[in-house]
Amino acid sequence: MHRLLPLLPAVPLLGAALLVAGGRRLPRPVAETFGCLVAAVTAALAGLLLLHSTPPQAAWVGGWFPKGGESVGIVLVGDGASLGMVTLVSLLTLAALAYSWHYFDEPPRGHTGSFPALLLLFQGGMCGFALAGDLFNAFVFFELMSVVAYALTGYRIDEAKAVQGALGFALVNSLGAYFMLMGIALLYARTGELGMAKIGQGLDAAAAGRGPDALTLAGFVLFLTGLLVKAAAVPFQFWLPDAHAVAPTPVCMLLSGVMVELGVYGVWRVYGLVFSGPGGIPAADATRALVTLGVLTAAVGAVMCWYQRHIKRLLAFSTIAHTGLFLVGVGVLKAQADEGTALYVLAHAGVKAALFACAGMLLDRYGSVDEFSLHGRARELRGVGIMFGVGALALAGLPPFGTGLGKAVSEEAVGGPLTALYIAASALTGAAVLRVAARVFLGLGPRPGEPRDEEREEDETSGSGEEPETRQRLDRIPATMRSVPAVLLVAALAVGAVPGFAHAVGERVDESGAWGVFSAVHWTAAGILLDLLSTALAVAVAGLAVARPRLLAAPGWALPLRRLQSGHVGDYVAWLLVGVALLGALALPGVLG
Amino acid sequence: MSAVLHVLPYLIAAYVFLIGCYGLATSRNLIHAVGCLAVCQSATYVLLLAVGYRDGATAPVFSDLAPGSRPVVDPVVQALTLTDVVVGATVTALLLALTVQISKRHGTVDPDELRELRG
Incomplete structure (x- = not known):
């Protein structure tokens, strides 16, 4: 059974590649049906593997098995939690594809496959992140799903607000991902391992009963920063409303439904496997x-x-x-x-x-x-x-x-x-x-x-006068939607x-x-x-x-809170740095004690 | 002296990362901001390569080198750095494409003037 694990990220990625390659010639219904089919097949496969997930399985991709306990290969871990997330991701992608069926804006000429292809890429990235058993592949899939999410958020490139929201989303999240990579580098420097469970053992061995030191703390804070940016925890959350307000609706379903939660899932997984031992936090x-x-x-x-x-x-x-x-x-x-x-x-x-x-x-x-x-x-x-x-x-x-x-x-x-x-x-x-x-x-x-006296600037983002995402305004809501x-x-x-x-x-x-x-x-x-x-x-x-x-x-005390959501990407980056310091300060006593 | 030299790459990585963050936070031009993000990413290259460095070691290419005859630097971090470069190229390309669209739709690339989404 474990041989099928790599198919979970591979099937959507392959489907996306086929759609991009053949999308020029395909009529729109064929491209969309194919997208739904690929998502459904992945969901079925994930469900099947989920039924056989006890005991948890691991797949060493490309046959790079560990030798004498050491490994440099790519490992995918299929246990109940990761396969459950993959199933959720796949089912929700299927729902988003079904929702956008026939309804979504006319794709640019000759690119009928582009929107389903992007959704499938997004699905593949999220599946890979959920399954990754080593930190570096977690980072690579994390970046894959992030980049596709930026592209999907700014999918309607003719919309002024869409591209603006997508850029803020992209800058903040990419910076968070680089924080994560710095953390991975520090943990690798300490342990010489990339597999999550192996890093955990390495940290415990290196600490030798003396508890964590500054380097472990730095690795913890830096790694978690990337995940918490994705999970939109305060004070890393500013990108999320801007991105969700402008992204196409099917994309919002995926962003809110699973992508943000994958950040929390990552925190849960990484703390449990890497940092929960005596050498961790x-x-x-x-x-x-x-x-x-x-x-x-x-x-x-x-x-x-x-x-x-x-x-x-x-x-x-x-x-x-x-x-x-x-x-x-x-x-x-x-x-x-x-x-x-x-x-x-x-x-x-x-x-x-x-x-x-x-x-x-x-x-x-x-x-x-x-x-x-x-x-x-x-x-x-x-x-x-x-x-x-x-x-x-x-x-x-x-x-x-x-x-x-x-x-x-x-x-x-x-x-x-x-x-x-x-x-x-x-x-x-x-x-x-x-x-x-x-x-x-x-x-x-x-x-x-409308506000009585003067137009309050906080009310600017009202949501009136938005462009519908369909070809024209819908008179009847289609049955699929x-x-x-x-x-x-x-x-x-x-x-x-x-x-x-x-x-x-x-x-x-x-x-x-x-x-x-x-x-x-x-x-x-x-x-x-x-x-x-x-x-x-x-x-x-x-x-x-x-x-x-x-x-x-809105009472007066809520206004400063709303003003913090300033729409300025530089402010959001500054808040991200404040958040890193806050996270470090909150976890510091364990290192001092 | 050698202790300083060993710590220096780490200090540089931290400095480059922070200077990139500073640039991002104070940027007045989105193209400049995308550049600052690339600066932050360069810091990750420096850190990764510094982690894998060994004194007196050579490149881990075994075409003209008998395995075990000389120490080599850690090839894993070099593979990570290469992957990181690829990721960075994708992100930068996408961000610049979005910036081009922002410039077309808003007529400006100054974040101070792009503040419709707020509250």
Whole structure:
């Protein structure tokens, strides 16, 4: 079975190459069908391997097997977690391809295959990153998926905002990747190894019971910087809303649904394999660093989410808030929290992709994603409105959605005041999306006016007057576009509701993780009550905001936070450097002690 | 003296990386910013090659060299550096292409004037 592992990144990459080579001659439906087929084959293969992932398998690509414990070859590791991520990536790519079926902007003449080819390349890069068992290949696949993501974000090169958002995204993320490479070089210098598990053993041997030193800390901080930039943790998060606001909708589904989460996955994998030993970073310090950043990320993301009127930007900030929760879940270093986070990531991917898909339909129907100017205009899109509302409730953690189960299990694991953070962040982001649903699809509440006195510069990114991504404005939403979010929502529901699924996910995650085995994941009465509490809070806050807009308008203290999102790429780079220093300071006590 | 010489490449790598970051943060021109990113990347080349260096060693090419007859520098980091160069070329090309489009659509490449996306 392990011989099939290299096919997971190879099949999409090969499919992309064929599409680029033959795309000139292919008619558009053939190119798009071929893209869907390749993504589906990869998903099926990943699912098949996932069923056979106990015990975990490793594939030494090209027959470069280790000799006497030493190896310089490329190793792919197929365990429950990595194959699960690959399956998620492939299924979501399939959903994005199906969503863009026939709908997307007329491709340039002679390049019918370019958009599906780019999506397949993106899929291949993400699959490779999830499977990589050594740090350098993790870096190469990380860069592959990043570069394709920049290209996809700026795919509509005639759009002024699209190219601008893509460039900011590219500069910040590339810099983060070079930080990561510096970290890899330092770890290689210390251990002479590139395989993750071997580096971990090398660090333990080099420390010889004296604990980590400055070089280990530097390697940890530099490597994690790259991953946290990708995961959009505060203060590395500034690129994300800009990129999500301008990227084509199918791309947003992938960026928010899996790419950002792959950053968190990378943190989890690298800490567990490389830094969790006695020569690595002590657990208390890793927890301090990750949980602090996670709490900040969740808080900033949720608050910023609430004050957006550009719907895609609002969804982007809610992704930041949820990534913060994932970081907290990974950061507490408990098997139960890992399981909860894995379920949360799975269900969140479905819910968030469905919400972006609905926002994309608004954009293509009305040429706007501005909550204010769309007030009441989308009443006719009843089905889309229902899906948007259900997605909002699922985001808030309504049982039996998988988001609710993941949230409940994580809450139980983290305990204490962090439980309140989970409830607050999911309630606030859910409330923001519900508010949009109530105003746009139901036309409830007074019509939000333009700012009374002067145009506040923070309101500039309103989302009105956007170009639809389709050839012309859609009069009817095609069936493929409507069915994709419905299927995604059902999948998110199934994560929580299908008996035994959560247990299977938990087993796979524990087996791949470093913190032992947790008994079983299931719904508990306390978890259901907390989920209902956050859902009720979301409904109440959204209702209040719709009925009395002035009561919950942006207060003065939120303005500085919004001004930080300055749109200036130099500021974002400066914040990245601040973040590196912060991460170092948070992990420092372990080295001093 | 030799201790200084051994530390020097690492100091240079750190210096080059930080100067690139400084340039990125204060850049007034996107082409300049892309160049600064390439400077940051050059620091990774310096660091990787410094990690693999050995005193008195030669290039790890065995066409005219009997294995084991002379020390050679670490070929792994050289392979990593080559891969890194390829990655860097791709990133720079894509970034410059985006900059060309920004210049066409906005009529400027000054980040101070490109601030529509905010808040």
